[in-house]
Amino acid sequence: MSTTEGQSLATQKLRAFIDSVLAIAWSALPDGSLDFINQQFRDYTGLSLDQLIGWEWKSVVHPDDIHKLAAWWQDVRQSQQAGTTEKRLRRFDGAYRWFRIAAAPVHDEQANLVRWCGINTDIDDLKCSEQKYRQEAEDLRTITDAIRQSIAVLAGDGTILYVNQVFQETTGLTMREVNDKTLHKRVFHPDDLDRVLAERREGLSRGTPFEYEARLLMKDGQYRWWLIQYNPLKDEHGHIIRWYGAGTYIDDRKRAEQELKRSEADLRTLIDAVRQYVTVLAPDGKVLYTNRVALDLTGLTVGEVSDGGFFPRAFHPDDVDRVRAERQENLLRGTPFDLQMRLRFRNGQYRWHLFQYNPLVDESGQIIRWYCTATDIDDQKKTEERLRNENLVLREEIDRFSMFEEIVGSSKPMRQVLEQVEKVAPSDSTVLILGETGTGKELIARALHRRSKRATRAFIRVNCGAIPQSLIASELFGHEKGAFTGALQRRVGRFEAADGGTLFLDEIGELPMETQIALLRVLQEREFERVGSNHPVKVDVRLITATNRDLQSAVAAGTFRQDLFYRLNVFPIAVPPLRERAEDIPLLVEYFIGRYCNTAGKNIRNIRKDTLEALRAYPWPGNIRELQNVVERAVILSETDTFSVDESWLMREPTDSPRSHEALAGLADRELETIEAALAESHGRIGGPSGAAARLGIPRQTLESKIQRLGIDKYRHKSAKSK
Numbered sequence: 001m002s003t004t005e006g007q008s009l010a011t012q013k014l015r016a017f018i019d020s021v022l023a024i025a026w027s028a029l030p031d032g033s034l035d036f037i038n039q040q041f042r043d044y045t046g047l048s049l050d051q052l053i054g055w056e057w058k059s060v061v062h063p064d065d066i067h068k069l070a071a072w073w074q075d076v077r078q079s080q081q082a083g084t085t086e087k088r089l090r091r092f093d094g095a096y097r098w099f100r101i102a103a104a105p106v107h108d109e110q111a112n113l114v115r116w117c118g119i120n121t122d123i124d125d126l127k128c129s130e131q132k133y134r135q136e137a138e139d140l141r142t143i144t145d146a147i148r149q150s151i152a153v154l155a156g157d158g159t160i161l162y163v164n165q166v167f168q169e170t171t172g173l174t175m176r177e178v179n180d181k182t183l184h185k186r187v188f189h190p191d192d193l194d195r196v197l198a199e200r201r202e203g204l205s206r207g208t209p210f211e212y213e214a215r216l217l218m219k220d221g222q223y224r225w226w227l228i229q230y231n232p233l234k235d236e237h238g239h240i241i242r243w244y245g246a247g248t249y250i251d252d253r254k255r256a257e258q259e260l261k262r263s264e265a266d267l268r269t270l271i272d273a274v275r276q277y278v279t280v281l282a283p284d285g286k287v288l289y290t291n292r293v294a295l296d297l298t299g300l301t302v303g304e305v306s307d308g309g310f311f312p313r314a315f316h317p318d319d320v321d322r323v324r325a326e327r328q329e330n331l332l333r334g335t336p337f338d339l340q341m342r343l344r345f346r347n348g349q350y351r352w353h354l355f356q357y358n359p360l361v362d363e364s365g366q367i368i369r370w371y372c373t374a375t376d377i378d379d380q381k382k383t384e385e386r387l388r389n390e391n392l393v394l395r396e397e398i399d400r401f402s403m404f405e406e407i408v409g410s411s412k413p414m415r416q417v418l419e420q421v422e423k424v425a426p427s428d429s430t431v432l433i434l435g436e437t438g439t440g441k442e443l444i445a446r447a448l449h450r451r452s453k454r455a456t457r458a459f460i461r462v463n464c465g466a467i468p469q470s471l472i473a474s475e476l477f478g479h480e481k482g483a484f485t486g487a488l489q490r491r492v493g494r495f496e497a498a499d500g501g502t503l504f505l506d507e508i509g510e511l512p513m514e515t516q517i518a519l520l521r522v523l524q525e526r527e528f529e530r531v532g533s534n535h536p537v538k539v540d541v542r543l544i545t546a547t548n549r550d551l552q553s554a555v556a557a558g559t560f561r562q563d564l565f566y567r568l569n570v571f572p573i574a575v576p577p578l579r580e581r582a583e584d585i586p587l588l589v590e591y592f593i594g595r596y597c598n599t600a601g602k603n604i605r606n607i608r609k610d611t612l613e614a615l616r617a618y619p620w621p622g623n624i625r626e627l628q629n630v631v632e633r634a635v636i637l638s639e640t641d642t643f644s645v646d647e648s649w650l651m652r653e654p655t656d657s658p659r660s661h662e663a664l665a666g667l668a669d670r671e672l673e674t675i676e677a678a679l680a681e682s683h684g685r686i687g688g689p690s691g692a693a694a695r696l697g698i699p700r701q702t703l704e705s706k707i708q709r710l711g712i713d714k715y716r717h718k719s720a721k722s723k
Contacts, residue, residue: 046092150247172219277374299346435575438625457501483532684717
């Protein structure tokens with residue numbers, strides 16, 4: 001092996017390795033245009049190499065981030081230094097996720113810049129967590145600053161993270177001074193310092209609520225007695241992540257020495273001075289006192305609040321039972337807790353409030369009081385509701401362009417079709433669905449029904465090409481007893497069964513002329529007559545039809561009524577063949593693999609690259625139905641977790657030959673001769689890729705119906721083959 005061949009092999013191995021890593025990797029030319037992206041990048045975006053290479057990658061960047069990313073990229077290239085940034089990139093399903101984008105220069109031996117290499121790392125979950133914690137911290141600061149009480153937030157080891165505005169105003173300290181390690185020496189009285197530090201250290205190590213009393217230096221230079229109470233906040237594993245400390249001024253009580261920790265009169269004075277809803281409760285939850293702000297807000301009297309039946313009067317009816325149960329449960333637990341409920345204002349309006357309950361315990365650890373404060377969070381709840389609605393709209397948008405009902409695809413042709421469906425579905429207009437066999441015309445019809453005002457009523461499907469012409473009128477309109485030989489009882493037709501709902505007539509081009517006349521009457525007069533009856537039947541049916549034939553040519557040939565065609569062609573929707581929406585093939589393959597893996601009990605995790613390329617290159621004359629059959633067959637035969645397809649299954653049939661086109665064009669005039677020739681060429685085989693139906697470009701059921709109608713002996717050609 002030559003040196004060049006060795007380097008080429010090494011390069012191939014390196015690219016294969018980069019394609020296999022679970023991260024987005026790329027490289028760019030010195031001017032910043034991409035010249036390589038790994039498979040992970042393509043899988044994430046759902047775009048091809050041509051759609052991302054060069055400067056095309058900008059199409060996957062969030063519109064709000066594109067200019068910032070471009071400016072950062074220009075700065076990095078000008079500095080020729082490594083750099084990182086965080087931006088949002090669009091996933092294949094339309095969702096945006098945050099990525100940390102890292103770029104580094106590559107220089108040659110002469111220190112010339114030869115290229116850029118980069119890695120994009122998904123950090124969306126981390127960003128969401130950061131935003132959540134940031135919002136929680138902001139909410140906590142807002143709440144604590146609104147409480148007219150000294151509040152401190154500590155880390156699990158006791159380090160002070162935050163003190164509220166009241167604490168700073170009371171002590172005259174700034175946040176920088178609070179975070180200083182000498183805080184305790186500066187704040188606490190020298191006679192209390194050692195005891196306080198010991199009690200604090202013991203309480204933190206014990207991990208349960210604790211309190212101590214100490215003299216703190218105030219802004220005026222005087223020491224005052226305070227009751228400092230600490231409560232832990234634990235995570236789901238029981239680890240302490242925060243301590244919350246509240247300082248209560250008890251200088252008067254300490255000076256009096258014979259007073260209780262907090263007299264009822266002083267408490268009422270203090271609570272009434274707080275511009276916030278505050279209540280004091282007994283250990284069993286009975287309301288002992290409600291401050292003036294709470295009474296002013298609710299319009300209740302002290303007697304109404306204290307009689308024990310204030311819940312229905314103070315809170316929203318939908319919240320009463322839940323709040324009463326949660327409140328009682330938490331009171332029995334004896335630890336601080338929060339409740340969210342809608343508080344009724346004196347004007348009759350309801351607003352969401354956060355009620356926070358904290359216990360007061362005596363020297364023996366027994367709860368003697370509960371203190372409850374309420375914070376208005378109505379604006380926050382409305383913001384959350386708005387975000388939920390926006391997320392719902394986003395999911396509907398994704399569903400609309402990726403998985404519309406059971407329609408898989410996000411290509412431009414399919415988006416155009418689905419936009420048409422969205423527009424016409426709410427109306428009662430007649431829709432004509434055009435498209436080759438196997439393109440999913442019935443799925444489009446079902447989507448129209450499910451998004452219409454008739455969605456709760458019946459959806460009836462009739463394949464006009466699969467019913468003998470002598471029975472089609474009875475099938476559609478029903479018949480009376482004795483209307484013809486074998487009509488032993490009255491039968492309701494499909495139009496009556498679909499009354500109030502939707503009737504889908506597939507292969508409408510196969511209707512015989514006399515049935516076309518009857519169908520035209522239904523469309524014009526909204527009534528019909530059963531076979532064997534002369535009494536009209538009124539119906540309210542939304543009609544959707546479909547065909548793979550050229551109805552205008554059929555009108556010109558005299559096999560389809562022109563007036564009926566105009567009635568059906570009110571809103572035509574052309575479903576593109578699979579070859580015109582090749583970018584949807586990976587989505588369809590994944591969808592069908594998931595469906596058939598569940599049925600077969602198999603676990604397929606990967607798709608071979610060459611298989612995907614072969615599936616994209618194949619013209620799919622049978623469209624999605626053919627693709628579905630190929631995937632199902634491959635899943636059944638698969639013995640590994642990697643999906644692959646035998647390329648021999650995708651051998652192209654010579655359907656583009658002049659002879660084939662001539663046969664299709666003359667089918668209406670020379671049906672018997674054309675079908676006989678197709679059966680002879682396929683040796684009597686009707687279905688399958690090489691069968692007569694595929695050669696003629698019509699559904700198998702349609703061909704079976706024509707063979708029966710024309711009296712063709714299909715077994716004669718099979719006999720010829722065996723000879």
